[in-house]
Amino acid sequence: MTDIVGAVLEPALALLAVGFVIGISLGLADKYLKVEVDARVEMVNSLLPGFNCGACGSPGCIGHAVGIVEGTVKIKGCPPIKADQETAIREYLGNTPGPDGTLVDLAKI
Numbered sequence: 001m002t003d004i005v006g007a008v009l010e011p012a013l014a015l016l017a018v019g020f021v022i023g024i025s026l027g028l029a030d031k032y033l034k035v036e037v038d039a040r041v042e043m044v045n046s047l048l049p050g051f052n053c054g055a056c057g058s059p060g061c062i063g064h065a066v067g068i069v070e071g072t073v074k075i076k077g078c079p080p081i082k083a084d085q086e087t088a089i090r091e092y093l094g095n096t097p098g099p100d101g102t103l104v105d106l107a108k109i
Helices: 002-032 039-047 060-070 083-095
Strands: none
Touching: 039 060, 039 083, 060 083
């Protein structure tokens, strides 16, 4: 009987120990390897048409959104964008500071 308990208990404790170590490792990785995302990029991406056509020369709408927030591309570089979408992006970026507290220079976009 003790052989059966030992045969079940030892692997169970080994799995518990491995799970504990992996859980701690994942928690530390989440804390120290976190990538900060600029919330403005996500918002601008949601305001773009979302076709991911590549007509702007960027790798999809997210690439164009990054360029808009960084001020390296123009909003009008997106051929399918509508006037109301462009206005919404300009209003959002003109009123929302970035992580460093600065606003996007609307003359660049």
